[in-house]
Amino acid sequence: MTPSDLKAIIATGEDSHRQFKQDITNADSLAAEMAAFANSEGGIILIGVADDGSTPGLTLRDVSRINQIISNAASQHVRSPLPVQTENINIGHDRIVIILTIPKGKDKPYFDKNGVIWLKVGSDKRRVNSREELCRLFQSVDQFHADELPTKAGIDRLDLLRFRAFLRDVYNLPYPESPEKLLNLLQNMNLATDDGMLNLAGVLLFAEKPEWIKPQFIIKAIRYPGNTIHVSQYIDSEDFSGTLSDIFEGAMGFVMRNLHKVQAGQNVNAPGVPEISPVVFEELLVNALVHRDYFISAPIRLFIFDNRIEIISPGNLPNNLTVAKIRSGNSNIRNPILVSFIAKGLLPYRGIGSGIKRALEEWPSIDFMDDREGSLFTATVHRH
Structure with missing residues (x-):
């Protein structure tokens, strides 16, 4: 990395993947920062850079001292040990900035010396304090689902x-x-x-009255007038519960009855066809039911507006998946048991990664939003 590259990075400020440290004096404190990065998406710590973005830098003696602290923190103060890397950038006037790179962990969760698990939240970090978050860390490295x-x-x-x-x-x-x-x-x-x-x-596949056992795993559907959410006004509303098959059939029926019917070249006495192919909602609803994050105790929400239809699923895209990747057909199985049974005909599931592509082929006017901070994934189908 060149000094100009370093300046460009510093100019963007701190975030979930980048942190500034003017100096490092404590291995325990550094280990907590390392664990937070490793338990999240990885990142870099720029040592010799102040919080305000100024670069007082480090002396050669500082560099030697800090490299020893980094080595001790990564190997002895984090469990499991982390394979970190450092790069020294000469910023002039005999001053150096250390770029400490912490990879996304493959052996999550990582603990500091006191047994605390840390996660990145923006440019800061926080303790993992719930069973669901801990389970989600195990899920991210395929140890638990x-x-x-x-x-x-x-x-x-x-x-x-x-x-x-x-x-x-x-x-x-x-x-x-x-x-x-x-x-x-x-x-x-x-x-x-x-x-x-x-x-x-x-429970979700074969129990009698699953909603009595897990009442949060349902679909809440509302048809609003206009294009915004109203507190009390709606045209149609229904909650869909039961097994995943029951929920899917109910939600599909709700969408179909709230779509416009178009003549599409048919005889005037013909019933007409839906404005958007049912295949689009088959794929998106199956995707929502099968790939949502069941560690989050919340329903899927289905909102129908005049100009769009939104399907909002608890949980952002898992691991390294991005919206661009799912548009290309990439996938990551979050709930492998559900997928294995759904693929046997319980729902119209056509295989890993093919659902989103098929929906887009039928109706290209679909946007996807991966909200990692809010832990939500939204599919928006635009109506013409």
Whole structure:
């Protein structure tokens, strides 16, 4: 990196990926900053740069001292040790700025010496203080997934008719003849825990009245007049609960009844076709139900306005996914158990990464917003 490159970086200020430090004197404090970067998306610390962006720099003696602190912090004060890199930039007048690069961690979560887990929040950091956040860190490195979460529902909450039909149609298997064999089968299918309870995937796919067990995992749909959210005015409103199949069918029906019908060259007596192909909403709703973040206790929201339709899912895109990547067909499985069963015909799921591309092919006027700060993902379908 050249001095001019360094000036350009400093000019943009501190953010989630960039932090300024005029000096480093404490390995424990530096380790906490390193852990926060590693538990988030990685980043750089510019040492020798003040908070206001000025560059007092470091002497050669400072550089030697700080490099020793960096080495100790990365190897002994963070668990697991971090493979950090440093680069020294000469800024003139015998002064140096150290660029300390901390990669996005592959062995999350990372702890400081006191066992505290830190996350970046803007240019600052904060402690992880909830079970959901900790689970999400494990999920980001494929060590744990939300659909594996145990619930308080026993196998007696299974919808017997639904599960029997699934076994018959997909596996050509008879329904188990005893509770013991049923539990063993559910465990082998990754739908129940070792202690005999349905996991989240088992509840969402096959439980009777899943909303009694997990009332937050529903779709709340509202048709507003005009193009803004109203506090009390709406044209149509409904909450959709049940298994994922039930929720999908209900939400699709809501969208279809609130779309305009166009003649599209048909006979005047023909019923007309929807203004937007149903395939678009099939793909987007399946994507929302299967790939949302189930560590977040919130519903999916479906808003219909005069000029657009919004599907707002809890959870931003996982790991290194971006809007550009999903538009190109890239994908990352957040809930692998759900995906494995949905792909067997429970929903119109056509494969990893193909749904967004297919929706765009049918209707290019779709925008996606990945809100990492608010932990939301929004698909906006524009109406012509």
